[in-house]
Amino acid sequence: MEVIPFYKAAEVMSGRHMGSCAYYGVRYIRIRDVLPYSMLKKEAIVSPAGEWNRLSDGDILIPRSGSNPSPYLYREETGPAAFASFFYRIRASSPFTPQFIYFQIRSSRFGKYWSMGLQGRNVTLSWIKEYPCLTSPGIGIQPLWLAELSIRTQLELLSLLEDRWKNSLRIYYIEGADRTLGDLCENISGVCPEHKGDTPVIGPHGICGYTQSPGSQVPMVGVHKTAPIKVIYIPKGSVGSKKLFCLRPFKGEDYRDIYRILCASELEKILTPGTTQHLSLKPLLKIPCRVPPANGSLSCMEKEIQSAKKLLALCQKRLQQLIDIAFPDEL
Incomplete structure (x- = not known):
């Protein structure tokens, strides 16, 4: 070419x-x-x-x-x-x-x-x-442009779904708060990936390495310590990295409630100002909250969001494949 x-x-x-x-x-x-x-x-x-x-x-x-x-x-x-x-x-x-x-x-x-x-x-x-x-190009540009427009539409729809979900979370988990997040969980120190061992180390963007340390006996919730803030699940059998606050639920508490409370909270408002904005553990654990009875509508919303994310990921992968067909790597 x-x-x-x-x-x-x-x-x-x-x-x-x-x-x-x-x-x-x-x-x-x-x-x-x-x-x-x-x-x-x-x-x-x-x-x-x-x-x-x-x-x-x-x-x-x-x-x-x-x-x-x-x-x-x-x-x-x-x-x-x-x-x-x-x-x-x-x-x-x-x-x-x-x-x-x-x-x-x-x-x-x-x-x-x-x-x-x-x-x-x-x-x-x-x-x-x-x-x-x-x-x-190896193929026409128009299909790429149409695929990108479709992805933008999906992203906007996903944003609307997530906004509706977060508004519902605030109603169920924040309004009428009678507890704090610290009543539901404790912070467990994260580890540095050793690139050896069998226990996955979970960072802000997924598995970032492995360690010989034993994995958690229960699922946990991770919160990225620096902006932009990200809340993730830490699966049972894995550990969190030092870049995260790793919140382990107390006995009888549900890690999904902790995740939802964090997603409903405006964490940006408790960031410590500075060149690199970061979260401190004390104000994080003082977030006011309540734990409502199980709610099926929230689960339905979450399933809808996950389905939208899966479809989006497939479309994103396909678009990148088409781009690389149009402009093959021959450097």
Whole structure:
């Protein structure tokens, strides 16, 4: 397949540094605002404190650092926007379309090239410009675009399902609180993965290694100690990593109630401020709560959410497979 230097297929530039201010109609897009599949967070919207770095329809943003380039494709319907200087802005050159460039950046091929160019945590502008860009895809771009639109719709639906579930949790577990979380569970120290032994060590994103320490006799709940906060299950027979508070239920208490209470609580409000926001154990265990009778409607909601997540994962996997067929890895 024919390749050309990336700078012949797209203009790549860095932005001018500027701060943020109260929102006045132009959105300031920062690293923290960007979600997968070119979606943006709906909270903490701010505006740029300057008139530079404005975006045009079809512009693509990629972070200047990190192990994953994860591009964001700006669309006019998003409204007026500008980008932070921690991004590179990419603008497709004729005859290439923004979608063609966007999906090529999403490919494993580009990801491999990106990793090869990492200097510390950063990738230079000159390295990106020399990427050997494929000039035609192995399959059409339109199916990729339609698949991504479908995934965005699924993500929005999943968000609505989770919001409804959390609202119900607050009604059942928080309103009329007569206990605290510390009445239901205790914190068990996490361990460092040893990469030996048979006991799985559970971290914020799943199994992160193994240990020779014995596994927990009961299921537990893990809470990521630093922002962004994540609440996970720690299965029976495994242990939690040191990155988690590992909450073990007292005898007679149900780990699912602990999980639901944490999901219903606004944990961001008890984060300790600082460069790296983190949770402290004391305020965590003081979260007010109550334990209601068993509720079938909550279980039905949770099953609905799990089904939606499984379907979403299958669609995400299939889209990545199609992207890698369109832009095969021949580096």
